[in-house]
Amino acid sequence: MMQLIEDTNLEENELTQYIKTLKRKKHIIFQGSPGTGKTYLAKHIANHLTSSENNGFYELIQFHPSYSYEDFIQGIRPQTSTDGNLEYSMIPGRFLNFCEKAKDCEGMCILIIDEINRANLSQVFGELMYLLEYREEEIQLAGSDQTFKIPENVYIIGTMNTADRSIALVDHALRRRFAFIPIKPNYDILRKYHQKNSPNYDIESLINILIELNKTINDPHYEIGVSFFLTESLLDDLEDIWTMEIEPYLEEYFFDETDKIEQFRWKNI
Structure with missing residues (x-):
């Protein structure tokens, strides 16, 4: 176990x-x-x-x-x-x-x-x-x-x-x-992973953004999980992950609420 x-x-x-x-x-x-x-x-x-x-x-x-x-x-x-x-x-x-x-x-x-x-x-x-x-x-x-x-x-x-x-x-x-x-987004998994694999990365700032994003989504069926960010090279890859994976997902979900999409663009977070 x-x-x-x-x-x-x-x-x-x-x-x-x-x-x-x-x-x-x-x-x-x-x-x-x-x-x-x-x-x-x-x-x-x-x-x-x-x-x-x-x-x-x-x-x-x-x-x-x-x-x-x-x-x-x-x-x-x-x-x-x-x-x-x-x-x-x-x-x-x-x-x-x-x-x-x-x-x-x-x-x-x-x-x-x-x-x-x-x-x-x-x-x-x-x-x-x-x-x-x-x-x-x-x-x-x-x-x-x-x-x-x-x-x-x-x-x-x-x-x-x-x-x-x-x-x-x-x-x-x-x-x-x-x-x-x-199975819900578990921020503690993200926290433990980076404490172990990349202890110098400030993971709390990302967790706070994800918490705010999922509050804005306001639907447990569509929340963003933490698996996107479980990579040791997150510091180098985060912008690519966000712009190529997270933003397209948000564009589909908030297709008629452009202000919410803009709020969570990489350039604005």
Whole structure:
């Protein structure tokens, strides 16, 4: 646990709660605004749990608008046979392959689904929606005679960017099957990181600007996270980060409030 605390700069009680929720519910989603470190946190928790347990592992996949049931569960795909002919076979997708691999393990096997809300989730999950709620049961998969059950040692961590408007597409059926954990901008992470890696940099001035900026944004779904600024070369890179990453984001958010954009231009802060 000490290594996880050091890697994430989070408090032990906070990390313990996240892990407790994952073990209880088996499926969790870290949700938060851009730059809050959702994927980073998911990877480090997964690594901690699978490396400290016997024979566990984790994998990461990223959803996108074109991601399908065939990609995730299974589907008929063309294949070339040994004699060169084209054949169509039922091919397992990433989740079935993951579960098959997990059957040979005793420890926790964690699938991280990055940007989970960017896909059409009802379509991608299919029958898995039922199995996520009734983990002890097995059902027949569409298009085949094969039955499937999620192994007991399989866990899912999703990440969701709340600034992405596709979050509205996450229906209540899926929400009931996941525990949603909000990840907010944590200025103490930024403070600890630079105290360790660049102690001569006055990080408090940047933190004060971010606090003021997020007050102006006034929407927890769109706040600016600290991950943008977790770099040892921040002194050299800050202007570039601000003008090329932060300002374009603010231009989109404050598209009809130019005075607020100007207030937080690099030249004005």
